[in-house]
Amino acid sequence: xxxxxxxxxxxxxxxxxxxxxxxxxxxxxxxxxxxxxxxxxxxxxxxxxxxxxxxxxxxxxxxxxxxxxxxxxxxxxxxxxxxxxxxxxxxxxxxxxxxxxxxxxxxxxxxxxxxxxxxxxxxxxxxxxxxxxxxxxxxxxxxxxxxxxxxxxxxxxxxxxxxxxxxxxxxxxxxxxxxxxxxxxxxxxxxxxxxxxxxxxxxxxxxxxxxxxxxxxxxxxxxxxxxxxxxxxxxxxxxxxxxxxxxxxxxxxxxxxxxxxxxxxxxxxxxxxxxxxxxxxxxxxxxxxxxxxxxxxxxxxxxxxxxxxxxxxxxxxxxxxxxxxxxxxxxxxxxxxxxxxxxxxxxx
Amino acid sequence: xxxxxxxxxxxxxxxxxxxxxxxxxxxxxxxxxxxxxxxxxxxxxxxxxxxxxxxxxxxxxxxxxxxxxxxxxxxxxxxxx
Numbered sequence: 001x002x003x004x005x006x007x008x009x010x011x012x013x014x015x016x017x018x019x020x021x022x023x024x025x026x027x028x029x030x031x032x033x034x035x036x037x038x039x040x041x042x043x044x045x046x047x048x049x050x051x052x053x054x055x056x057x058x059x060x061x062x063x064x065x066x067x068x069x070x071x072x073x074x075x076x077x078x079x080x081x082x083x084x085x086x087x088x089x090x091x092x093x094x095x096x097x098x099x100x101x102x103x104x105x106x107x108x109x110x111x112x113x114x115x116x117x118x119x120x121x122x123x124x125x126x127x128x129x130x131x132x133x134x135x136x137x138x139x140x141x142x143x144x145x146x147x148x149x150x151x152x153x154x155x156x157x158x159x160x161x162x163x164x165x166x167x168x169x170x171x172x173x174x175x176x177x178x179x180x181x182x183x184x185x186x187x188x189x190x191x192x193x194x195x196x197x198x199x200x201x202x203x204x205x206x207x208x209x210x211x212x213x214x215x216x217x218x219x220x221x222x223x224x225x226x227x228x229x230x231x232x233x234x235x236x237x238x239x240x241x242x243x244x245x246x247x248x249x250x251x252x253x254x255x256x257x258x259x260x261x262x263x264x265x266x267x268x269x270x271x272x273x274x275x276x277x278x279x280x281x282x283x284x285x286x287x288x289x290x291x292x293x294x295x296x297x298x299x300x301x302x303x304x305x306x307x308x309x310x311x312x313x314x315x316x317x318x319x320x321x322x323x324x325x326x327x328x329x330x331x332x333x334x335x336x337x338x339x340x341x342x343x344x345x346x347x348x
Numbered sequence: 349x350x351x352x353x354x355x356x357x358x359x360x361x362x363x364x365x366x367x368x369x370x371x372x373x374x375x376x377x378x379x380x381x382x383x384x385x386x387x388x389x390x391x392x393x394x395x396x397x398x399x400x401x402x403x404x405x406x407x408x409x410x411x412x413x414x415x416x417x418x419x420x421x422x423x424x425x426x427x428x429x
Contacts, residue, residue: 085397113397116356116358117398117411120395120396121396123387123388127391192388193388198394319387
């Protein structure tokens, strides 16, 4: 038995993956049915109002979002294992602005990257001759368009808003990077960055990966992201459940609905200092959307929260002078506000 | 043997150091460990994704936390060269 399995590692690998996919899809399909059956059928509660409605929403949403995250983070990590930041830098070296910014934003989305590597990546890019504006396009796109947000938008709102989100994120990163490049702010980068000598051979961190390695990386990434975001996720879903069950229908729409012309900038200003991640924000966005808030305002709020965070700014302070951090925040925030208005005009 | 762990102190670097120490111990290597936390130094090694593992001034791994047995392979390969 063991021997037969060892002789057929490919069957075991792809069979296991298929089985896992079937289990995830099955649980996803049965999720709502199960909680409705449990609360309404077994306990006999009225799940359309009050706290049974909140509990039903919380249980159902927690399972749904967790399943979505597992499936999509896994898929994206495996796909990303084919890209590497070393190859990205090689592609960006010597690019002119314009083409370089477009390429950098696109690569910012597909290259595996975590904000704890923002500083070494920044030094590595700039010291290797990638222009500052092009480097900034990469650094803006990378957190702005992230896999957790893609997973949740796809599951909660469908393909349309997800594509809008990805293209808006790319657009902001391209334009913001081009503006920063045009302003010629190299003097606002800490001097040691340009003096850093790159020595040693560069190793490609994804070279010679086998399929088993890639799938293993997918599993590890799912575990590590879920470990990191679950408190945010539960808080977000909890708050969403409260809004779902208690807030009067027109409460939010009256203050931040389509009729309020300054709702978008206010949402962005609220989102910038708020430190959360897509996992905490999107369940909230779902509930607020149900209560009649326009998608553009909500997406702007979400992007401001995930793209501009205090911890990342403190990290970047090591390589950027405060003035350049100010420009970085201002240009990105203005871009997000513009996108919010645009979306409200397109999809309402 | 000189083993350097490159990274600014995030969880990945701690895990990499654990794996590297375990691997060196299992191989019975006489290795001294060093932590490199300065960003300019890290980038100087050509590393753009932390954590990084440098053995006798050669970068052998970056961007992921390996298992103990993977580190053993890397260390053995470095011994042989």
